Amino acid sequence: MEPGELKEAEERAEVQGEKRIGVTMAVVAVFLALATMLAHRTHTEEVVLQTRAADQWGYYQAKNSRSHMYEADSRLAKLSSEGKDIANQLAENGKKESEDAEKIRQKAEHFEEQTDAAARRATYFDVAEVMLEISLVLCSVTLLTTLPVFWLSSFISTLAGLGLIVFAALR
Numbered sequence: 001m002e003p004g005e006l007k008e009a010e011e012r013a014e015v016q017g018e019k020r021i022g023v024t025m026a027v028v029a030v031f032l033a034l035a036t037m038l039a040h041r042t043h044t045e046e047v048v049l050q051t052r053a054a055d056q057w058g059y060y061q062a063k064n065s066r067s068h069m070y071e072a073d074s075r076l077a078k079l080s081s082e083g084k085d086i087a088n089q090l091a092e093n094g095k096k097e098s099e100d101a102e103k104i105r106q107k108a109e110h111f112e113e114q115t116d117a118a119a120r121r122a123t124y125f126d127v128a129e130v131m132l133e134i135s136l137v138l139c140s141v142t143l144l145t146t147l148p149v150f151w152l153s154s155f156i157s158t159l160a161g162l163g164l165i166v167f168a169a170l171r
Helices: 003-079 084-145 148-170
Strands: none
Touching: 003 084, 003 148, 084 148
16 A cells, blocks of 8 residues: 555544544434433422422411411300300311311422422433533544544443433433
């Protein structure tokens, strides 16, 4: 082979290598977009659930306060000679409000558990994003240095990112 042919073969190999790296970057960018979208949606879900939990706790407080009010009114009515029937009705109302408050408390706690689960899932998606961004940086470094070790190591962080996406999606 002549020196001109060698130079031409070397340039062709570099272009083919750069194409592979470019394709790798494009595929990783798609995974990164997916991870970003899932992270944003999961954070939004977390906020919605947190709002629902706060609403339930407010409702619980209202029911619980009303229950105590009925109990206090019932005690006051018992002091009156004509208030026995009213006292019983107020005591029943207080008991019903207390039972309702308990159901609402359980619902609020359930929303809090769901909020915590969404927060954990969102964290996994966020870490997946970081891993995929690292992959893109490693591919970029490969283009700058022409050292294939960076390109090969980008596959490790890509697999880690994909694994985190799958893990978070299955939770």
